Amino acid sequence: MSFLLPCPNCGPRPVDEFTCTGExxxxxxxxxxxxxxxxxxxFKRNVAGVQREWWCHRRGCEAWFTAERxxxxxxxxSVEVSAEQ
Amino acid sequence: xxxxPQPGERLDRGREVGLTFHGASVRGFEGDTIASALFGEGxxxxxxxxxxxxxRGLLCCQGTCPNCMLTVDGTPNVRACVxxxxxxxxxxxxxxxxSLDHDLLAVTDKIGGPFTPVGFYYRTMIRPRRxxxxxxxFLRSVAGLGSVDKHRGxxxxxxxxxxxxxxxxxxxxxxxxxxxxxxxAEGRQVVxxxxxxxxVDAGEGFEVVNGTALGVFEGGLVPVxxxxxxxxxxxxxxxxAAGAVEQPLIFPGNDLVGVMLPEAVRRLVGRWxxxxxxxxxxxxxxxxxxxxxxxxxxxxxxxxxVVDLRETRVRQxxxxxxxxxxxxxxxxxxxxxxxxxxxxxGRQPAYALLAHAGAKVEYEHERGIFLASEIPSGVEVVGAxxxxxxxxxxxxxxxxxxxxxxxxxVCICEDVTDKDMKRAIGEGFxxxxxxxxxxxxxMGPCQGKLCHVPSIRLYARENETDEATIGTTTARPPWQPVxxxxxxxxxxxxAQRTSIHHRHKELGAKxxxxxxxxxxxxxxxxxxxxxxxxxTLGVIDVSTLGKLLVTGRDAAxxxxxxxxxxxxxxxxxxxRYGVLNSDAGRxxxxxxxxxxxxxxxxxxxxxTGAGAVVEWFEWWNAIWRLEVEIVNxxxxxxxVNVAGPNARELMTRLTDLDVSNxxxxxxxxxxxxxxxxxxxxxxxxxxxxxxxxxxLPSPYGEHLWxxxxxxxxxxxxxxxxxxxxxxxxxxxxxILIGQDTDSESNVLEASMPWIAKLDKDDFVGKWSLExxxxxxxREQLVGFETESGVxxxxxxxxxxxxxxxxxxxxARWSDHLGRAIGMAWVPPNLAEEDAExxxxxxxxxxxxxxxxxxxxxxxxxKLRS
Numbered sequence: 029m030s031f032l033l034p035c036p037n038c039g040p041r042p043v044d045e046f047t048c049t050g051e052x053x054x055x056x057x058x059x060x061x062x063x064x065x066x067x068x069x070x071f072k073r074n075v076a077g078v079q080r081e082w083w084c085h086r087r088g089c090e091a092w093f094t095a096e097r098x099x100x101x102x103x104x105x106s107v108e109v110s111a112e113q
Numbered sequence: 114x115x116x117x118p119q120p121g122e123r124l125d126r127g128r129e130v131g132l133t134f135h136g137a138s139v140r141g142f143e144g145d146t147i148a149s150a151l152f153g154e155g156x157x158x159x160x161x162x163x164x165x166x167x168x169r170g171l172l173c174c175q176g177t178c179p180n181c182m183l184t185v186d187g188t189p190n191v192r193a194c195v196x197x198x199x200x201x202x203x204x205x206x207x208x209x210x211x212s213l214d215h216d217l218l219a220v221t222d223k224i225g226g227p228f229t230p231v232g233f234y235y236r237t238m239i240r241p242r243r244x245x246x247x248x249x250x251f252l253r254s255v256a257g258l259g260s261v262d263k264h265r266g267x268x269x270x271x272x273x274x275x276x277x278x279x280x281x282x283x284x285x286x287x288x289x290x291x292x293x294x295x296x297x298a299e300g301r302q303v304v305x306x307x308x309x310x311x312x313v314d315a316g317e318g319f320e321v322v323n324g325t326a327l328g329v330f331e332g333g334l335v336p337v338x339x340x341x342x343x344x345x346x347x348x349x350x351x352x353x354a355a356g357a358v359e360q361p362l363i364f365p366g367n368d369l370v371g372v373m374l375p376e377a378v379r380r381l382v383g384r385w386x387x388x389x390x391x392x393x394x395x396x397x398x399x400x401x402x403x404x405x406x407x408x409x410x411x412x413x414x415x416x417x418x419v420v421d422l423r424e425t426r427v428r429q430x431x432x433x434x435x436x437x438x439x440x441x442x443x444x445x446x447x448x449x450x451x452x453x454x455x456x457x458x459g460r461q462p463a464y465a466l467l468a469h470a471g472a473k474v475e476y477e478h479e480r481g482i483f484l485a486s487e488i489p490s491g492v493e494v495v496g497a498x499x500x501x502x503x504x505x506x507x508x509x510x511x512x513x514x515x516x517x518x519x520x521x522x523v524c525i526c527e528d529v530t531d532k533d534m535k536r537a538i539g540e541g542f543x544x545x546x547x548x549x550x551x552x553x554x555x556m557g558p559c560q561g562k563l564c565h566v567p568s569i570r571l572y573a574r575e576n577e578t579d580e581a582t583i584g585t586t587t588a589r590p591p592w593q594p595v596x597x598x599x600x601x602x603x604x605x606x607x608a609q610r611t612s613i614h615h616r617h618k619e620l621g622a623k624x625x626x627x628x629x630x631x632x633x634x635x636x637x638x639x640x641x642x643x644x645x646x647x648x649t650l651g652v653i654d655v656s657t658l659g660k661l662l663v664t665g666r667d668a669a670x671x672x673x674x675x676x677x678x679x680x681x682x683x684x685x686x687x688x689r690y691g692v693l694n695s696d697a698g699r700x701x702x703x704x705x706x707x708x709x710x711x712x713x714x715x716x717x718x719x720x721t722g723a724g725a726v727v728e729w730f731e732w733w734n735a736i737w738r739l740e741v742e743i744v745n746x747x748x749x750x751x752x753v754n755v756a757g758p759n760a761r762e763l764m765t766r767l768t769d770l771d772v773s774n775x776x777x778x779x780x781x782x783x784x785x786x787x788x789x790x791x792x793x794x795x796x797x798x799x800x801x802x803x804x805x806x807x808x809l810p811s812p813y814g815e816h817l818w819x820x821x822x823x824x825x826x827x828x829x830x831x832x833x834x835x836x837x838x839x840x841x842x843x844x845x846x847x848i849l850i851g852q853d854t855d856s857e858s859n860v861l862e863a864s865m866p867w868i869a870k871l872d873k874d875d876f877v878g879k880w881s882l883e884x885x886x887x888x889x890x891r892e893q894l895v896g897f898e899t900e901s902g903v904x905x906x907x908x909x910x911x912x913x914x915x916x917x918x919x920x921x922x923x924a925r926w927s928d929h930l931g932r933a934i935g936m937a938w939v940p941p942n943l944a945e946e947d948a949e950x951x952x953x954x955x956x957x958x959x960x961x962x963x964x965x966x967x968x969x970x971x972x973x974x975k976l977r978s
Binding site for chain 2: 042069090093
């Protein structure tokens with residue numbers, strides 16, 4: 029991994045300035061069943077393709093944002109600061 | 114012994130430069146490399162080969178082959194042929210026992226054949242097993258090339274520089290320059306990277322940088338080795354103009370000293386005015402070697418015979434040597450005495466960098482070369498690397514099935530012979546990728562530049578197929594050998610010091626690491642320091658605690674969602690202990706949360722957890738978008754904890770605030786002037802005695818520290834370090850995150866069920882904790898004391914029915930209690946007061962009793978008094 033990631037605040041920066049916490053998941057509402065809970069906690073879609081994921085510009089502006097990245101090519105299609113669930 | 118000045122020579126004959134070679138003085142000129150200076154003084158053997166310890170001399174003279182690798186000023190594997198001489202260099206041979214001329218390990222060449230065939234390390238020296246230590250000692254002493262001087266320390270500093278180029282051209286040959294001019298003319302910022310310093314100049318509208326491109330990585334990243342500096346170029350467009358590499362011919366004796374590639378002749382004569390040999394034979398499969406003939410003649414070398422393999426068919430070529438040096442060449446049995454053999458097996462485009470970038474590599478039958486195809490976008494290839502100007506050679510000449518006496522090397526780096534390759538085929542390694550791994554062909558310092566194509570040709574011939582079918586192995590960075598130090602960069606050991614750090618040093622503190630923080634382990638007497646806290650007054654620097662301000666209209670709501678505790682009902686001026694959990698219910702961090710006002714909270718974290726907690730908070734708020742600001746004030750504030758029976762008396766001397774138990778009760782938080790400085794006072798007690806935590810701006814840290822020790826001198830105020838604090842907190846059974854908990858622990862099993870308010874609608878980790886309750890406890894964190902007073906090792910086993918059933922997480926001797934105490938994870942059925950535990954301590958078993966309540970002041974009466 030050595031691609032450039034466009035931080036919404038700082039522009040394209042080397043990917044090693046960022047931390048990634050993986051794909052955007054949806055936290056279940058109300059009281060999830062054990063199955064729903066484990067799905068949320070442990071099962072990721074892990075797509076070979078475009079995936080929305082959480083990134084933090086840890087060694088930069090420290091902002092969290094979501095990015096749409098093609099996991100096959102590391103092409104970043106878009107980044108977004110505001111996230112909705 | 115130099116020739117008269119040659120046209121275009123690179124020497125400054127007016128300036129002599131000297132080096133020592135095994136202690137003997139060697140003189141050369143400015144412009145010489147180590148190898149040319151040594152060659153000028155008559156040195157012909159430069160190294161001993163990797164496995165057979167055969168003498169090796171200059172072969173490529175351009176930094177490709179391993180033959181001239183020497184140890185220079187303690188640095189092993191320096192390629193002498195491309196390293197300029199500097200005054201006073203200490204140069205030594207490597208991989209020899211004895212001397213270059215008489216290497217004891219050369220015995221492997223004489224008798225080693227049957228004992229060290231390809232892959233011998235997979236089958237010999239394995240049995241009998243008890244001899245392995247001997248084998249290992251021997252193997253380690255002979256394996257590898259050169260040795261690292263472990264005591265040399267960090268004389269050499271390496272750094273990394275990030276650079277950007279719109280267009281990066283790799284190679285400053287004519288094609289590279291032409292491409293650079295073309296791009297520069299279009300107004301782009303162009304950088305040209307060139308390995309050979311002789312070709313580095315001011316450029317014409319572009320910059321020329323001396324260095325070696327090590328590879329092409331994702332996102333146009335090209336790391337360039339430029340000595341002690343790694344230039345990480347980020348290029349918008351990459352032009353590969355890496356040229357082509359002259360290939361050797363494969364015949365018996367092709368590694369003898371005196372066998373050279375044409376470029377070696379060009380450089381020896383053209384650059385350094387050296388006579389490469391007295392009597393030469395030239396064998397050419399392309400025009401490369403023929404070009405060397407006029408140079409040889411100019412240098413006064415007698416050219417005994419020129420064989421152009423394109424016109425003359427020679428079935429058997431064999432080089433014959435004496436003591437490792439070339440003496441004659443046999444052409445179909447006809448002996449031609451000579452001391453120099455210039456050979457060329459055609460040129461192979463240097464496609465490796467293109468392959469790194471993702472290009473395919475295909476074989477072109479017409480010219481017998483491998484060429485990169487399907488060049489990815491943003492990458493361009495020009496010149497010889499693209500196959501331009503490479504004429505049709507006769508690839509078959511490279512390897513003609515050469516039987517005959519003498520070793521015939523396919524890979525001179527790893528000493529892989531044709532026999533080894535054939536044996537690998539015989540053993541079923543029919544794929545070139547497998548053969549590479551089995552025989553280690555192409556895995557040496559040249560990275561396949563000289564052996565990759567020959568090995569494929571041999572494979573094709575022996576498998577009765579063609580090169581296209583055999584295919585290539587994967588080209589991987591680095592394209593050139595690189596010092597590990599350059600990749601490692603400058604040694605960084607980030608350290609954080611509190612603003613009171615120097616006071617600790619003055620007091621003779623023994624410092625230790627906690628994460629990146631430097632903290633006093635103790636001031637020399639941990640037990641005495643703990644005693645002082647119990648008896649009079651202790652003071653500890655807790656500035657390392659993570660400190661966050663969480664403010665805003667939704668601050669309470671925000672914390673309510675993050676922590677299992679309740680905050681909505683908390684009154685301003687009060688403090689709560691909180692444990693952060695992940696949604697999987699695992700403990701992440703702990704600390705105190707003080708509500709300063711309706712919308713302002715002051716959150717402390719563990720010393721090492723501040724960064725992660727901030728990131729965690731920010732992440733959740735990126736999702737929730739609550740009206741809350743999170744400010745990390747860890748470094749901005751110093752914090753000191755004073756604890757002990759005299760703590761309150763001290764505080765009355767430092768502040769006007771009413772610090773009576775009624776005015777400032779346990780778990781109160783108040784702003785006040787302390788020692789004349791605005792501070793935040795927290796009445797909490799990690800160590801069990803009455804305590805106050807004073808937080809104030811870092812610049813006043815020393816001032817506060819001094820004030821406490823001065824004004825508290827008659828109260829017995831003495832500093833205590835981390836170690837006594839650990840004894841004291843253990844007496845209170847206060848957990849240490851990461852010590853008593855791990856990434857699997859949850860608050861319920863860690864015996865803090867009161868933290869988790871499961872009746873709250875939601876908080877991070879709630880559902881998982883509910884699940885823990887449902888499934889029942891698997892283990893539980895409890896206190897224990899050993900019966901014999903032995904202190905078990907932290908991490909030690911708890912034995913249940915003869916099996917490991919739990920583990921000790923903390924253990925200390927407490928002088929105050931006169932007992933050995935600790936904490937441990939045990940099976941739930943043993944988590945009962947007085948339950949008997951069996952601990953394994955130093956191989957024997959010790960009895961211990963479970964304690965569920967704090968050892969010291971179990972009801973917290975002292976804390977609250």
